[in-house]
Amino acid sequence: MSISRTPQAIPNSALRLLPGQSTRPALTRLALLAAANPSLAAHLLHDPLNAAAKHPHYPVWLDDRDQATLADICTRAQTIDEFLADLADVVDGAPV
Amino acid sequence: MTSSVPAYPSSTIHTFAPIVRLLAEAEDLPSFFTALQGSLPHMLPATRLDILSDQQHCAYQHLYCSSPYKTFSNESHTVASLTKLLHNQGYYHVTNIELKSMGRDIGWLILSRQNESFTTSLLAIGNQLASIIAMRLVYEQEAQTQPEPDSAYHQIKELQEELQAWQQRTLRVTGTAHDIRNLLMVISGYAELLTDPNVATFQTDIQAIRRAANDGQQLLRRMLNIATNASPRVGESSVALLPTLIRDTLRLAHPFTESRRDITIKTVLEPVPPIQGNAAELREVLLNLILNAINAMPQGGQLTIHNFSRGPLVLITVSDTGVGISPEQQTRIFQPFTTFKYQGSGLGLSISQSIIEQFGGTITFESSVGQGTTFTIALPALQSLANYVEA
Numbered sequence: 001m002s003i004s005r006t007p008q009a010i011p012n013s014a015l016r017l018l019p020g021q022s023t024r025p026a027l028t029r030l031a032l033l034a035a036a037n038p039s040l041a042a043h044l045l046h047d048p049l050n051a052a053a054k055h056p057h058y059p060v061w062l063d064d065r066d067q068a069t070l071a072d073i074c075t076r077a078q079t080i081d082e083f084l085a086d087l088a089d090v091v092d093g094a095p096v
Numbered sequence: 097m098t099s100s101v102p103a104y105p106s107s108t109i110h111t112f113a114p115i116v117r118l119l120a121e122a123e124d125l126p127s128f129f130t131a132l133q134g135s136l137p138h139m140l141p142a143t144r145l146d147i148l149s150d151q152q153h154c155a156y157q158h159l160y161c162s163s164p165y166k167t168f169s170n171e172s173h174t175v176a177s178l179t180k181l182l183h184n185q186g187y188y189h190v191t192n193i194e195l196k197s198m199g200r201d202i203g204w205l206i207l208s209r210q211n212e213s214f215t216t217s218l219l220a221i222g223n224q225l226a227s228i229i230a231m232r233l234v235y236e237q238e239a240q241t242q243p244e245p246d247s248a249y250h251q252i253k254e255l256q257e258e259l260q261a262w263q264q265r266t267l268r269v270t271g272t273a274h275d276i277r278n279l280l281m282v283i284s285g286y287a288e289l290l291t292d293p294n295v296a297t298f299q300t301d302i303q304a305i306r307r308a309a310n311d312g313q314q315l316l317r318r319m320l321n322i323a324t325n326a327s328p329r330v331g332e333s334s335v336a337l338l339p340t341l342i343r344d345t346l347r348l349a350h351p352f353t354e355s356r357r358d359i360t361i362k363t364v365l366e367p368v369p370p371i372q373g374n375a376a377e378l379r380e381v382l383l384n385l386i387l388n389a390i391n392a393m394p395q396g397g398q399l400t401i402h403n404f405s406r407g408p409l410v411l412i413t414v415s416d417t418g419v420g421i422s423p424e425q426q427t428r429i430f431q432p433f434t435t436f437k438y439q440g441s442g443l444g445l446s447i448s449q450s451i452i453e454q455f456g457g458t459i460t461f462e463s464s465v466g467q468g469t470t471f472t473i474a475l476p477a478l479q480s481l482a483n484y485v486e487a
Binding site (some may be wrong): 039 | 119221458
């Protein structure tokens with residue numbers, strides 16, 4: 001298998017999935033994992049910091065800024081859908 | 097070849113949220129795969145995605161394929177055998193990413209391309225995808241090993257409702273027993289009065305005893321209906337005349353008021369239209385309020401019963417000048433087993449409220465500590481008989 005660099009082939013929507021491209025890589029990963037697993041999303045909404053760091057499958061380490069952002073989203077979000085939408089918006093660059 | 101990916105203008109990076117939304121909206125594994133298929137062109141263009149999972153012996157079940165053609169669905173494969181098949185179909189660039197969770201093998205994500213090779217960026221995205229897929233597979237496996245949340249929820253809900261129904265029935269049986277005791281006390285009180293050789297009102301007293309016994313029988317019938325879960329009120333409701341009910345109830349209460357010479361009784365009975373209700377049960381409510389009022393005046397006082405009409409309603413007030421009810425007690429006065437008497441089960445007001453509400457009425461109260469309490473019963477007047485007024 002050959003590997004070459006062809007960055008033009010990456011759609012804009014996928015750039016957040018590249019660790020070097022996302023300004024919030026930990027939150028990006030968290031958003032995707034939570035979107036895939038409703039149990040994780042529910043845990044994150046109710047106990048965001050512990051659920052992120054202690055998740056048995058894919059622990060995500062959040063820096064102080066990520067923690068503050070996550071706590072802020074959880075304060076505002078009433079449902080899992082709202083939580084995921086806010087988290088994705090922050091990853092997309094929305095102001096916190 | 098350089099290892100870094102050049103930065104992209106931030107203005108072009110704005111469509112991550114729809115991918116998250118698509119994946120999050122998937123309620124089950126098939127819809128998750130559909131969402132994945134919809135997102136794939138935005139994450140890994142021109143890439144085929146196959147998932148092998150549910151390992152049995154050395155092979156895996158082919159769980160998902162993003163291509164609509166040659167899907168190998170439900171076939172068993174090893175990673176090597178699937179890679180060979182993909183090569184045969186023209187997918188010359190193949191990469192395999194292990195799906196793992198907590199060190200446990202879940203399966204494989206096979207990415208393949210026909211014409212272009214994988215870049216480091218595409219491989220990084222593929223790794224992100226692998227963790228998302230693994231997370232979903234873990235979720236589905238866990239969901240299969242647990243009872244359906246909806247089913248468990250409904251079971252608990254049904255048990256709760258059953259328990260509440262039993263509690264209500266127990267409460268009503270206990271309340272009815274409480275009121276039968278009141279009537280037995282009426283009968284024994286009148287029997288006591290009849291032993292006095294100076295009493296000249298035998299006929300009136302015997303009539304009161306018969307009414308108490310009849311009311312007691314009705315309450316016992318209600319208790320039996322509750323015990324068998326039958327409707328307690330079918331065919332029992334009729335036209336009732338409040339002034340008559342009040343006078344009859346005062347006669348029933350006579351053995352209790354007879355011994356309380358320190359209490360004066362005042363009745364103000366205005367002409368009012370009839371109401372729809374059960375006479376025995378309405379007497380039961382009034383008797384409860386009267387006995388409560390007597391008990392609330394240990395130092396004596398005045399008991400006032402007033403009936404009048406206001407618009408479509410007929411009202412009865414039962415007032416005492418007794419000790420009153422504290423604000424703390426007022427908040428739970430209609431709760432079962434709340435009692436302010438020196439003795440008693442505390443069921444009278446709870447049952448009274450239930451009876452009045454079943455006839456479409458309300459029961460409210462006002463009270464001041466040290467000044468007394470007024471209970472007000474409001475019942476809808478029978479409009480068809482509004483012109484018939486009994487005083």
